[in-house]
Amino acid sequence: MRPLELHIATSLPDALEYLAHYGEETAVLAGGTDLIIRIRSGREVPPRVLDISRLSELRVIREEPPGGPGAASVLRLGALVTHSGAVESPQTRTHVPLLAEACATIGSPQIRNLGTLGGNCVTASRAGDSLPALMALDAEMVLLSLAGERRVKMAEFFTGPRTTARRRDELLGHILVPARTPDERSCYLKLSQRKALAISVVSVAFRLRMDAKAPRRCNQAAIALGNLAPTVIRARAVEEAVAGRELDEATIARAAEAALSEVSPRDDVRASAEYRRAMVQALVRRGLKRLADPAAAGRLGLGRAEQ
Ligand SMILES: Cc1cc2nc3c(=O)[nH]c(=O)nc-3n(C[C@H](O)[C@H](O)[C@H](O)COP(=O)(O)OP(=O)(O)OC[C@H]3O[C@@H](n4cnc5c(N)ncnc54)[C@H](O)[C@@H]3O)c2cc1C
Known part of the structure; x- marks a missing residue:
């Protein structure tokens, strides 16, 4: 194995300076739950590693005022916020419960204590669990460099399997997520082979804005799918099938059918493409039925992986 140079960043400017010089040949190390495995297996052999795990300024969770009149407030999450941090934070649970719910399904307590939101986003796996939630939440990635x-909007962040819009001299610094509005109902459904320590077979994140006067009527929908295409994707056809409609049996059936028009799943060791097609319909039906119930508003079903 080639020797690898490790630089432990002592401050954010130090990290950005290092990336400005050596970004092309550097892998950034956060929690290491993806990167260390890739290095050990020889799938990635970076000449240099930049350890950012001590940068406390990238561990913030902070509510910020709305950007303009009528806009929702925003939750700023540092790239080093761990999945446990997102699950346990009262701010995340209150303002972006969908993200807390998705993070609760990741790996095991050990993985959630080490693995970070930034690492999950930059790894850009089609099966990454925080990604459908962040995409349905219309999150924005804040990329930092000396410049x-x-x-970058989450919907434009993934450029292909395991590739992102991040330049090599950039660090993912923060993730900005609009806070939940009172009319919002959300849930994350993950189908996997086991209840814990299991990568998703199919996942769906739902964020619906419901009508205050007609509690089963959906005014607006943001729905994202995991492990059903080369990257996590927004399910625009499903969103259109439910927006402005009563969530009755007919609408839900149409929405489930619409999901098939946007997915291009593959066969792999966990499931066949055919099974994934059947399961996305089942999860879309299940999620919409659950959210049609007014009692679902604000309910946080943490860690309820579907099987
Ligand atoms: C046993 C096990 C189970 C797992 N289960 C799940 C699961 O259920 N769901 C799931 O989604 N994932 C799962 N994972 C994958 C992994 O834990 C997550 O993707 C995790 O969020 C990665 O974060 P990290 O901080 O450990 O990233 P690292 O391993 O440190 O980095 C991952 C990648 O992101 C880059 N990177 C990290 N932070 C930054 C940054 N701020 N700026 C720029 N680049 C950066 C690194 O260079 C690297 O390419 C599992 C992993 C293991 C080992």
Whole structure:
């Protein structure tokens, strides 16, 4: 094995300076739950590793005022917020319960204590669990470099399997997520082979804005799918099938059918493409039925992986 140079960043400017010089040949190390495995298995052999795990400024969870009139407030999450941190934070649970719910399904307590939101996003696996939630939440990625700050919408962040819009001289610094509005209902459904320590076979994140006067009527929908295409994707056809409609049996059936028009799943060791097609319909039906119930508003079903 080639020797690898490790630089432990002592501050954010130090990290950005290092990436400006050596970004092309550097792998960033956060919790290491993906990267260390890839290095040990020889799938990734970076000449340099930049350890950012001590940068406390990237561990913040902070509510920020709305950007303009009528806009929702925003939750700023540092890239080093761990999955446990997201699950346990009262701010995340209150303002972005969908993200807390998705993070609760990741790995095991040990993995959730080490693995970070930033690492999950930059790994960009089609099966990453925080990604459908962040996509349905219309999150924005804040990329930092010596040149300044650049924001990329989550829907444009993934450029292909395991590739992102991040430049090699950039660090993912923060994730900005609009806070939940009172009319919002959300849930994350993950189908996997076991209840814990299992990568998703199919996952769906739902965020619906419901009508205050007609509690089963959906005004707006944001729905994202995991492990059903080369990257996590927004399910635009499903969203259109439910927006402005009563969530009755007919609408839900149409929405489940619409899901098939946007997925391009593959066969792998966990499931066949055919099984994934059947399961996305089942999860879309199940999620919409659950959210049609007004009692679902604000309910946080943490860690309820579907089987
Ligand atoms: C046993 C096991 C079970 C798992 N189960 C799940 C699961 O159920 N669901 C799931 O989604 N994932 C799962 N994972 C994958 C992994 O834990 C997550 O993807 C985790 O969030 C990665 O975060 P990390 O901090 O450990 O990233 P690292 O391993 O440190 O980094 C991952 C990648 O992101 C880059 N990176 C990290 N942070 C930044 C940053 N701030 N800026 C720029 N680049 C950065 C690294 O260079 C690397 O390419 C599992 C892993 C293991 C080992």
